[in-house]
Amino acid sequence: MLKVKNFKxxxxxxxxxxDFNIHVKKGEILTIIGPNGSGKSTVLKAIGRLLKPMDGIVHLDKKxxxxxKGKDIAKNMACLSQRNTAPEDMTIRKVVTFGRNPHKAWFEGINKEDEKIIDWAIEKTHLKDMENKKMxxxxxxxxxxxxxxxxxxQQPKVLLLxxxxxxxxxxxxxxxxxxxxELNEKLNFTVIMVLHDLNQAAKYSDKVIVLKNGEIQALGKPEEILDKDLIRDVYHVDMNILKNQFGEKLIFIPKKIHGYNT
Known part of the structure; x- marks a missing residue:
């Protein structure tokens, strides 16, 4: 689905x-975690073509x-940054309507098919009862x-969050x-996102990447790679790591913070 090779x-x-390399399969949720300044958001920007890498390549469906072209990328990939703004007097529906822009020529207006897709997006995100509210x-x-x-x-195949x-x-x-x-499971979206919270990353991700100082320290299923030694090395924190009541996902409870030179 999406391959990143030799990113610098x-x-x-x-x-x-x-030395950043990943292969994300269709329908996977991959989460990038790591300390502040480790390069998480920088990676996401480069994958979304918002920042040109010094070296390396991204393939989306082997392309x-x-x-x-920019419009072709927007039809396949949607990127949401940490902060998104819209005019305060704009309605929810109007903002959602902008998602159809990649599918339109500059002179084209919204047609009935676009309206159906906008309705669907609003319904899927549980906004129907408030679509006419202002932002x-x-x-x-x-x-x-x-x-x-x-x-x-936009009807993308990949969501970058x-x-x-x-x-x-x-x-x-x-x-x-x-x-x-829910969107990942019901619509088979591929999701690549950046999170800070280890518990959320473990709960919602199929795989995680752990970054430290711009290099991958570990990549795999949360329950297989997130252990006490890795977390101590990357975050300088001792953790109790428990299984949830179903024995499936991990729960992280901080014990002790270490100095950065330990």
Whole structure:
């Protein structure tokens, strides 16, 4: 589905990420985790063609991403950053409508087929009862659902989500991640996202990548790679690691923070 090979990424000749290689299968949820400054968001920007890598290549369905037209990429991949803004007096439905832009010529308006897709995106993100509300009148969690709805209206194959739960309370964090998981399971979307919370990464991901200082420290199923030694080395924290009541997912409970030079 999506392959990244030999990525080297940086700014102004300063290398931030190097030797980055992944293969994400169709329908997988892959989460990138790691300390602040480890290069998580930088990787996501490069995968989404928002930042040109110094070296390396991305293949989407065997096509070189950097040889594809912008509109063709937008039809296959939707990228949501940490902060997304829209005019405060714009309605939810109007924002979602922008998701159809990649499928339209510059002079084309919205037709009946577009309206059906917009209705579907609004329904899937549970926004139907508030679609005529203005953006200024909705909560942070509702706003995130609007941006995901706009991404769905693009009808992409891949969703890139950069810290989709940032600035949200725990209730809204769970709501957004449950929605992402629901869309992944019901619509077979491939999802690559950046998260900070280890418990959320373990619960919602098929695989995780652990980054430290711009290099991959581990890649695999959360229950197979996230152990005490790895977490201590990457985060400088001792953790109790438990199984949930079903014996399936991991639960991380911090014990002790170590100095960075230990």
């Amino acid at each position: 990424i940086g700014y102004d000749q300063k290398v931030i990420v190097k 070189n991403l950097w040889e594809m 200024i009148h909705i909560s942070g969690g509702e706003s995130q659902r609007v941006w995901i709805a706009m991404a769905l209206a 950069d810290e989709p739960t940032t600035y949200l309370d725990i209730n809204n964090q769970i709501e957004i991640l449950d929605l992402v998981k």
